[in-house]
Amino acid sequence: MEKYSGKSVYKGVALGRVMVLAKTDDSVKRTRVADPEAEFARFEAACDTAKEQLQKLYEKAVAEVGEASAAIFEVHQMMLEDEDYIESVQGIITGEGVNAEYAVAVTSDNFSEIFASMDDDYMKARAADVKDISNRLVRILSGTDTGTGMTDEPVIIVADDLTPSETVQMDKDKILAFVTIHGSTNSHTAILARMMNIPAIIGAPFELESIENNCMAIVDGIKGEVIFDPDEKAVQEAKTKIAKEEEKHKLLLELKGKETKTKSGKEIKLYANIGNVSDLAYVLENDAGGIGLMRSEFLYLGREDFPTEEEQFQAYKKVLQTMAGKKVIIRTLDIGADKKADYFNLGEEDNPALGYRAIRICLTQTEIFKTQLRALLRASNYGNLSIMYPMIISVEEVKKIYEIVNEVKQELDEKKIPYKDVEQGIMIETPASVMISDELAKYVDFFSVGTNDLTQYTLAIDRQNEKLDAFYNPHHEAILRMLRIAADNAHKEGKWIGICGELGADPELTETFAEMGIDELSVSPSMVLPLRKIIRDIP
Amino acid sequence: MKSFNYVIKDEVGIHARPASELVKEAKKYASVITIAKGDKSAAATKLMAVMSLGVKCGEEITVTVEGEDEETAFYGIKTFMETTM
Structure with missing residues (x-):
């Protein structure tokens, strides 16, 4: 034990x-083999096993994330059938009389080098695919494959x-x-x-x-x-503890369908944060009043190319239909910083959190942004959609966003494609946006405070750096004051304000938020019922 | 031997997916099908070689077909490219 x-x-x-x-150790030793032909047969058998594994992965991915995102596993299978690749491995095994692991490793280096030296960033990234299939083969050959x-x-x-x-x-x-x-x-x-x-x-x-x-x-x-x-x-x-937890959970389930109001009758909307269409089940199970933050990055991550408008449209439509008229706030692409996808070709940055990310990408590479906006607006017909823009620091950005949204609307009008008017709001997650929240509130329909980034930027603490956890005080007075400033400024313009960062789910602060006049909390689905209980107990 | 020139229209060029579709198509025929871009060429049945040509949207490739079923292969590959790439 x-x-x-x-x-x-x-x-x-x-x-x-x-x-x-x-994280497997892929270093490979070169050893001589007595029978190169048998060694090559061993390689061929490993290829078959690898193809079977990839076929299973492909089927699983098709079922879960759709054909387009799954295609990479099919490409990997075909790479394993590549004649040049196989010939190279065979040549090394028979020519040098060495083990298959070594032959694969050398071939992997040579082929990935070809891709790595190409002048196209997308093709450069394919070097990783060659390494991926080769590492899979080495794991199978050396018996370190853990499945x-x-x-x-x-x-x-x-x-x-x-x-x-x-x-x-x-x-x-x-x-x-x-x-x-x-x-x-x-x-x-x-x-x-x-x-x-x-x-x-x-x-x-x-x-x-x-x-x-x-x-x-x-x-x-x-x-x-x-x-x-x-x-x-x-x-x-x-086992006793698990049983107790289940008992507690049952009690919370009795709060399903009940109102989220304090004893004095003030309502705070309790919405859920989700990161994928499949998370909808958790939202319904925990009886959230809507979706306060849908991170749209899932559509972009873990794949090899941009999602098409149609793919996005289908995903948004599914969420809106499932939520059946309840509010769904979808945040536009927030990629960059710690969330990366090869095909964006974002490059390395010294300071990614302060770098080229989120709305900055969307306002620079406007085609990416427009595709997403078109998909969102088309989906708006199927429910109660709001669109939220991340990482805002200025009124000019908001104006520029509206220009692009209007262009997209015009294009849709020309094609006679219908869409509904949607609420548009911004994330308050930079200290700048708090300081000018009085101005911003005039232009947007709502604020949603992203406390994770706001805290990181305000306290100058990298949230991914575990060494700093000791310095990280999520209840820092600076953050609470900022929340109050943003809330007051939103309300002065008759706009509403929510919190969608992790802080929103902090039960120790719920009463403080109620007192500040926060209108909405968007939290992990699992926190909806516990917070409903707390809010109902507030005098 | 038959050959034709083709300008890639797919905005992503011959990426991994289109390349693998092309290889699948090329493997249907007995003829040797070669794709050339500038002074580089690759057998259309070899995925990594095709990908490493790095063909982008708007670039022209030359496809040559040679073998016993070259008539069928020629039209097969040509139609395939025109409809998908």
């Missing part, structure tokens, strides 16, 4: 088997840290809990865990290599610890 403490991001308890997501596909039994994911594109590929029904060695409480793993109502321990100090795949583990989000290979007593304790 081994116990480690870390930061907990969701107070639940899970008991189950571990799946270690290892990247998920098992049928739900598991506890144990990893160094998880990237957004990794979490996009996961089957959410099969995850009991997350345990990561790195990452801060604002990391993507943490956000995902809150969304899914599952326990997660972040920053647990152990060596990933020391954890065995498939061993039993307890993740205790209440105590903030993870226990590998627990003894009988610990298992019993965990």
Whole structure:
């Protein structure tokens, strides 16, 4: 039995088997083989296994994210059938009389170098595909393949840290809990865990290599610890806790369908944050009054090319239809900083959080923005849509956005494509936007405060840097004052203001927000019912 | 031997996906199908070679078809390109 403490991001308890997501060591040794022909046959068998794995991944991705995003796995399968690639591997095995792993590694380097040296950024990025298929082959050949596909039994994911594109590929029904060695409480793993109502321990100090795949583990989000290979007593304790949590959850479920009003009758709208169409199930299950923040990045991440207008339209339409007339606020593309996709060719930046991201990309590469706006406006016919723009720092930006929106509307008019008038609001997430919120409020329909970025920019603390967690005070007086300024300025112009950052879900501040006059809180679906309980108890 | 020139209209050029569709099409025929851009050329059945030509939208390629079914292959590939690329 081994116990480690870390930061907990969701107070639940899970008991189950571990799946270690290892960053595999792909260094390969060169060894001589006696029978090159048998070695090549071994390579061919590995190719077949790899193709089977990719076929399964392809089918899973088609079902979950659609054909277009899944196509990359089909391309990978075809790369494994590439004659030049196979000939190169065969040549090295028979010519030098060496092992297949080495032949694959050398071939991988040569082929990926061809792509890496091309003058086209998209093609440069294809070097990663060559490496990806080659690493898959090496893992299969050397027997270190842990089976990247998920098992049928739900598991506890144990990893160094998880990237957004990794979490996009996961089957959410099969995850009991997350345990990561790195990452801060604002990391993507943490956000995902809150969304899914599952326990997660972040920053647990152990060596990933020391954890065995498939061993039993307890993740205790209440105590903030993870226990590998627990003894009988610990298992019993965990089971009791899980039963208690379920009991508590049942009590909360009784609040479904009830109003979100304080005792004195003030209503605060409780909406949910979602990051994907599949999250809608959590929204309905937890009885949120609407969607206060739909991050549209899921459409752009984990794929190899821009999503088409039609793909986007279908996704937005599905969300609006499912929410059946309840408010749905969709935030336009907020890519950049820690959320990257190769095909955007954003390049490296010294200071990505202060860099080329979100609305700055949209106002520069207006075609990307227009495609999204067209899809949004077309979808507006199917429900109650509001559009929200991220990272605003000036009135000029808002004016420029409106110009582009009007151009798109004109194009739609010309083609006689209908759309509804939608509310347009902005994220308040830069100190600049707070300082000029009196001006901004004249131009927009609503504010929604993104407290994660606002805190990071105000306190000058990088939210991805776990070393700074000790300095990070989410309740900092500066942030609370900013909220108050923005709220007062919104109300002076008769506009409404919400909070969609993690701070909005902080039960210790709910009463303060009510007193400030915050009109809406948009939180992880799992926090909707607990907050409803708190709001109903406010005098 | 038959050949034709074609200007790529697909705005992404011959990216991974179109390239893999092209390879699938080319593998249907017995003829040797070659794609050339400038002084570089690639067999249309070889995915990575086709991709590494780096053909972009608006660029012209020369496609040559040679073999026993070159008549069918010629029209097959030509139609395929005209409808998808």
